[in-house]
Amino acid sequence: MDVTIIVPTFNESLNVEELVSRTQAAVGSRSVEIVFVDDSNDDTPAVILDVAARYAVPVRLIHRDVPVDGLGGAVLEGFRVANGRWAVVMDGDLQHPPEMLPRLIDTALRGEADGVNLVAGSRFVEGGSAEGLSDGVRVFFSHFGNGIAKLLFPRKLAKSTDPMSGFFAVRLDAIDLGSLKPRGFKILLEILCRKQMNLVEVPATLAPRGGGESKADIKQVGRLTRQIVELRIGRMPGFALIGFIGGIANLAIMWALQQAGWTYIEAAIAAAVITIVGNFIAQEHFLYHDLRAGARRLWSRFGHSAGFNAIESAVRTFVLWAAVELLHLHSHTILTQAALLVIGFLLRYTYHERVVYRQLADVDAPAQAKTSL
Structure with missing residues (x-):
């Protein structure tokens, strides 16, 4: 299998079927599977299982009763169970439109011969957009995170215009899972700062979220700051x-x-x-x-x-x-x-x-x- 699409979810039952339907239509005949790593306390697991039984694209569910390390830990769990050579990470709230998957996946697979091992969707390259950031807190959070990260890691993030992106594809044999410590929720930043990667960026559009409530709040700025500090100087x-x-x-x-x-x-x-x-x-x-x-x-x-x-x-x-x-x-x-x-x-x-x-x-x-x- 070429690609495992990892979707961390927390109470996203309203978005599951649309995400699977649009993903199946977008990827076409490409060799992919979808793995939901779910930390929900509502009916999301049951919805995932129901949807999985009705669609042709392979879908697996990993439900974590104990959500160790939050979103970052969920992504890391997805890396561990992935069957694909590549793992794509995308949000479960439809802010990463599944229609962006073909370009991300094709860029990754074509770039293998040239040593590409990380393809990231960026809101800040030509063709990208952050219009889905619908409130001031999230706009501030996005620009604050990118600014402080690039300030503290000028060499490792020299080729990245959007290290805060949550939409990316990584070749799994290029990363050491044991070295990743996803205390924070920006796993791409963790990967970029832990190891020198051969990065290529493609345009990404951040769409308005689908159903359900946003998990973003001002506390995430504090968590991100702590994650960056720990990446820079540890504890x-x-x-x-x-x-x-x-x-x-x-x-x-x-x-x-x-x-x-x-x-x-x-x-x-x-x-x-x-x-x-x-x-x-x-x-x-x-x-x-x-x-x-x-x-x-x-x-x-x-x-x-x-x-x-x-x-x-x-x-x-x-x-x-x-x-x-x-x-x-x-x-x-x-x-x-x-x-x-x-x-x-x-x-x-x-x-x-x-x-x-x-x-x-x-x-x-x-x-x-x-x-x-």
């Missing part, structure tokens, strides 16, 4: 801030306990226990809250986090003792502890990113009813 600044506050608390607790008559070892151990718990709570609520659903369970996360931090603290405390006693740094215990905390921060950040909040590929498999038609 280290946030982790560092939490670690810094925890470090200050650690030193303050240690100092206060020493003033109360505790030995520096007793004070260091107590300070470590208190700050380990406090840092974990802060990370859960302010830094990694969007990864909790796709990671291991809460108590497992806490066990891994606290366990590693306890080991790191024990080693750090031993090194502190060795430095103070063997190097005679009794008058510099706080300064020595501060230096060790910096080293410990780098180790803890790496462990939390790669282990504690690692996204488990099978985390949502038991919760999903996957029906292939």
